[in-house]
Amino acid sequence: MAELLFCEPTELYNILNQVSKLSRLAEPNYLCLLDVRSKRQYDESHVITARRVKKKENQYLIPESVDLECVRYCIVYDSNTSSLELCMGGRGLWEEEEEEEKEEEEKEEDIELLPGPAVEFGQxxxxxxxxxxxxxxxxxxxxxxxxxFFRTQKIIWMPQELDAFQPYPIEIIPGKIFLGKFSQACNARIHKDLKIKAHVNVSMEATPYFAGDADKLLHIKIEDSSDSNLLNSFRHICHFMELHLQLESVILVFSTRGISRSSAAVVAFLMHYNEETLKRSWAHVKKCKNNMRPNRGLVAQLLEWEKIIHGEYITDITEPVY
Incomplete structure (x- = not known):
């Protein structure tokens, strides 16, 4: 028997935005997103790629072609489940639409404790x-x-549409810090949707945003090379990001591909901001962004940063995870 666990909204957002060479949504066994709300609610809008779970004679019907043993993520949702335990409600959302025309017979004192539809189906x-x-x-x-911006009425997604899906930057600290690539930093729609107010650009290229505004743009010009020195900029990066967190500005940290230099910058910031080890901060960023891969030179510099913060080397960078 499998575990039934919560998926936080930020986790689903990041799952939807993972990439390898293309969006991982194009991989057939990557994500199975199941909507257990009524047909009316599903048709009004649902999360992209979600499939509606039908119910017949009080039995849930698993959508065809779903092989749960092969799926990396199986995520179920309804309208507002907030507990994996019992929740209030004499009827689930499924019954609301079916019984709209029936006379209300239940009294408040007769309401029972029942699992929400997502929990019921998840179990x-x-x-x-x-x-x-x-x-x-x-x-x-x-x-x-x-x-x-991830709501849709689209039901069928062709493979080529998923291949062409343009992911958003990964969310590192909910609603505060995002990690992305250069093309995302130049995208007006992404800026509007995520309410980006500041940039940390760890690349040689310049974007059209915040040009000449030192209060909103920190541009660390370094090459994507293991010989590049980012360690000397870690303190400046941390100061800039801390200031914007205090101002409640949403920050986008990016490099050309968003894999090496910008990932190292975000790891360095988390180490400083949370007073964490390299290992813990690395694990957090890796969980958010599966394909983060700072080069060996940057990993060595992060280890030196750990010594500056904690007074000693704590993390063993010879472990396979690095």
Whole structure:
């Protein structure tokens, strides 16, 4: 029997935006996103790539072609589930639409404790797979409130459409710090949707945003090379990002591909900001962005940064994770 776990809205956002060479949404066994709301709610809008789970004679029907044993992420959501335990409600969301025309018979004192639809269906799935099953915390109400740009009415996604899907920057600290690549930093739609107010540009190229505005742009010009020295800029980067967090500005940290230099900058900031080891900060960024890969020279500089912060080397960078 598999575990039933929560998936935070930020986690789903990051899952939707992972890339290898192309968007990982194009991989058939990467994400199975299941919507257990009513047909009316699903048709009004749902999270991109989500499939509606139908219910017949009080039984949930798993969508065809879903092989739960092979899926990396299986995530179920309803409107607003906030607990994996029991929740209030004499009827689930499924029954709301079906019984709209029926006379209301239940009294408030008769309301029972029942699992929400996402939890109910998730519990069923745990009995037919060994992989963890996730329930989206807060459902569509929470997720759409944070990421309205991922709502859609589109039901069928062709493989070429998923190949062409343009991901957003990865969210490192919810609503505060994003990690991305140069093309995303030049995208007006991304700036508007994420409310980006400051840039940390760790590349040789310049973007059209915040040009000449030193209060909103920190441009660290270094090559993508293991010989490049980013260590001398770590303190400046941390000061700039801390200042903008105090101002409640949303920060986008980026480099050409968003994999090496900018990832190292974000790891360095987390080490400083949270007074963490290199290992812990690295693990957090790696969890958010699967393909982060600072080069060996930058990893060695992060280790030196750890010594500056903690007074000693703590992390063993010879471990395979590095």
């Amino acid at each position: 069923i799935l745990t009995h037919i797979t060994r992989q963890p099953v996730y329930v989206l915390r807060g459902g569509t109400e929470c997720f759409s409130g944070l990421y309205h």
